[in-house]
Amino acid sequence: MKSFSKSAKRLGLVLIAVLALPSVLFAAEEIKIGVLFPLTGGAASAGRELRAGAELAADIANNVMPDLNMTMAKNAGIKSLGGAKITLIFKDHEGNPTLGADLAKKLILDDKVHGLMGAYHSAVTKAVSGVAEQYGVPLINDSSTSPDLTRQGYKWFWRATPHDNYFTKDLFEFLKGMTEGKVKGLAAVPKKDITNLAAACEKTEWGSAVAELIEKFAKEYGFELKKSILYGAKATDLSGEVRSLTAVKPDAMLFASYGSDSILMMKTLKDQKAQTRVLWGQNAGFEVPEFVNTLGDTTIGVLTRTVFIPKVGQVKPVAAKVNAMYKAKTGNDLSGASARAFTGLQAWVHVLEKAGSLKPEDIQKAANAIEIAGEELVVPWQGIKFATTGEDIGQNILGSGLIGQYQKRADGKIDLEIVYPFNLATANMIYPFPKF
């Protein structure tokens, strides 16, 4: 009797072991992605947007959402990895490249992340991409636009967003279109009316690159850049800069500003009653919700390049749905920043799905071979496909930009309307820029 009970116990233990085996063998692993964004500091408002965008994408990837027509919404987790869920580990780099590099190392060595995403500020992304390259950890960038980032010849860096070469070219195509009468609701503007340009860009990696591109394209398109200045994004006073810009009586003022500096710039322009016909911002600080919330009517007529405007939802149902989810979560519409963070993480999901493994080499191979269709995305791009040869290695070659203009709706709310590409325009352009 004793030996029977002993055998029964053994049998029971074996049975438990056998039953438990599959769940041990096929347990869904956790996929850790380290995400570096500026959650405090001058660009904190953009950081909050970026974080919310990435979180929403992770949420959709980790759960089944049948209503949403996206591949990543069809499965709970990464199917090819046994339904493994994505965990985002956020780190705040405060816009500081040294801190960004240190945090990236910490994520790789201490948190043992499988991949990285970030870091918004191009200067920080440059530092982080160096660390990723050193440790052989894949880094998919969502929203840094300095062209240099994909010209470093790195093997572990991919960028989903178009870079400033595309965006700045868009600006000059737009200005050219203004002189050719292509802009909705606007008769052809004589070129002499918008020929004199003045630019002010923040002086880190991103702004300096934009300043160079403005100079390059101004020459190419036959415009005259009368003044180009670089300033510190952490500046607390920009009155000298604005006086310098207005001294040349520019027809168009062009800016590349990060966060609080874009608001300070606009306030100073208003304070000094600056006059210009076109006022354009290179995304970033010009399209975070704080920009409109703080400045109100002062923003009417301001143009900004972006990759997402809520009006895109009118032609892309998937964008409208995701925008509604984002609005329910944050109270704001998706912006260029949050839409790109969302898309960056979406790219990560597709890459992981294709890799079916968490080995860096497999992820690398998958990223180089990935092709995501435009219909999957909230942004109005043709899709995502990273270049594996040529000048821009790792750059998404299917991205494109938009130019929006802040206009007041009938209900008094200020919204971005699409003015470029011309065929997507949703409103007549306000021209010239209203006097402050």
Added chain:
Amino acid sequence: MDILFGSIVSGVLIGMVLALVALGLTIIFGVMDIVNFAHGEFLMIGMYTGLLTAQATGMDPLFCLPVAAAVGFVLGVLCYGGFVKYLLRGPMIAQLLGTFGLMLVLRNLALLFFGSEDRALHHGLLVGKSFDIGMGIILSATKLATAVLSILSFGAVWLLMNRTKIGKALTATALNRQGARYMGIPTERMNMLAWGIGGATVTIAGALIVNFWSVTPYVGLIFTMIAFTVVALGGFGSVPGAFFAGLVVGLIMEIPGFWDFFQLSFAIDWMADVPMISFKYTWIYVAYFVIMLISPRGLFGWKQ
């Protein structure tokens, strides 16, 4: 021509505010021979005080000056009574490093409480208002009000120092501490008062500046540098010196504007390629260096 007049007026207005920033530094040095490296951090605290009081009470920021002055006075007195007093027993280097440490402590406390985000005032009676008076001169209402209040503050401090018993006691302590003590002046209390007045003037300046500059916990550094230049130019310990030197430094900050004026007036192409505005603060450092080289006693000399 527009940019020339615009730059001069802007330089003079901001110069008056910079003078007030430097006033506290020169008073403390005048009375105690101690250089306060945490001066810019006092200003930063003044900026936060003005900003937070205005936001919390809904009061116009210009009416928050008494609160800022009170906070600055108490801060100055506490710093002296709880810290600087003990530093005085040590050598000069201990005083230098001590106030440097105070600077780090205050900056990091501000980081802890206020975070590293920029904050700015967007609403107020005068915020965002300006007047175009022709010839390229656009007077910002906040800067004009700040300059006027700065002159009034200067006047008040001048009267206090020259027309009251307390001021005379402070001056006596500054001139000869031991002699003043023999005459029955409580020099220890005078030191504390000097820190209080120094703190109050700089926090008033901070609460004025926040009307048109944004604030972060790091904003103090540039102001410490500016205040040092003003005090070096005006002469350590000299109140009128600080005022005139403030105006000169305000104009030095407008050098890029004068550069633009020459470039545009005489159409000198190569001047357009020099990124002067990117180095607008550099001229303050250059001025500091030149003053130290040519006239270490400043315009009005050191206290005698």
